[in-house]
Amino acid sequence: MPDYNLSYVYVLAFFGAGVGIVAMMMMMSRMLAPRNPTREKLTAYESGEEPIGQAWGRYPTHFYVFALIFVVFDVEVIFLFPWAVLLRELGWRGVIEIALFLAILVVGLYYAWRKRALSWY
Amino acid sequence: MSYDLVGVILFAVLAIGIVGAGIGVVLLDRITASALLMAFTFLNVAGMFVLLGAETIAAFQVLIYVGAITVLILYGVMFTPQRERAYALFFQTQWPWAALVVAPLGIGVALVGLSFRDRATAVPAGGDLDALATSIFRDFAFPFEVASVLLLAAMIGAIVLVRRDD
Numbered sequence: 001m002p003d004y005n006l007s008y009v010y011v012l013a014f015f016g017a018g019v020g021i022v023a024m025m026m027m028m029s030r031m032l033a034p035r036n037p038t039r040e041k042l043t044a045y046e047s048g049e050e051p052i053g054q055a056w057g058r059y060p061t062h063f064y065v066f067a068l069i070f071v072v073f074d075v076e077v078i079f080l081f082p083w084a085v086l087l088r089e090l091g092w093r094g095v096i097e098i099a100l101f102l103a104i105l106v107v108g109l110y111y112a113w114r115k116r117a118l119s120w121y
Numbered sequence: 122m123s124y125d126l127v128g129v130i131l132f133a134v135l136a137i138g139i140v141g142a143g144i145g146v147v148l149l150d151r152i153t154a155s156a157l158l159m160a161f162t163f164l165n166v167a168g169m170f171v172l173l174g175a176e177t178i179a180a181f182q183v184l185i186y187v188g189a190i191t192v193l194i195l196y197g198v199m200f201t202p203q204r205e206r207a208y209a210l211f212f213q214t215q216w217p218w219a220a221l222v223v224a225p226l227g228i229g230v231a232l233v234g235l236s237f238r239d240r241a242t243a244v245p246a247g248g249d250l251d252a253l254a255t256s257i258f259r260d261f262a263f264p265f266e267v268a269s270v271l272l273l274a275a276m277i278g279a280i281v282l283v284r285r286d287d
Binding site for chain 2: 069
């Protein structure tokens, strides 16, 4: 048990190294880079265009379908993980269960495709 | 330093994170900040799962709640017209009703929480993936399949609701 928990020390070490490297790079940039901001330089970059209005705008609702399809298939992947790890132990029964699960969700994907919910415009 | 003490300290840090961020979600008047603080609450709950030895659940908590649910909430914010976006929701006219609903719930949860007397048994090391997979695919196979129908209903419902007229 202690050895197992000790492995989290590695996780913490990686986390600390990640934070440290980012902090070090930002500090080096702050120290080395010349800073001479003008009004022009501080405008938001928007693909070379003049930014119009605020970023805090209202978005068309059809983007919600993309968000929801993402959530649905995120949940699907969640269920695929334990099945894939225990593939041999679960045997054909697991294959049938996951196939049924996927088949039901593919119906939804087909519906989304036919209703043109997958096209961006 | 013993492992018990480290566990207690981590629990305290995570609990402060959960409660503090939860209070922030209610009190802040910027709704996007509330949404992101909610993601932080979910992240701390994932830490709690790790403390309980349920690493797989913790990973799923991060994927689903910190990732997907937060995205849905932020999308919901962005669909709302700016003028109608909620500002300073705290302590408006609905607070007596909210207190009426929350008080019995809170007391009940506190009573159940205080009723635990035994020390929790040690969690078997090595992760919870095996136990999780067994319970999903052996013991709860039918609820698992029903979950896919629920996801299908959510997807079709969203497509029908936001259908473009063309």
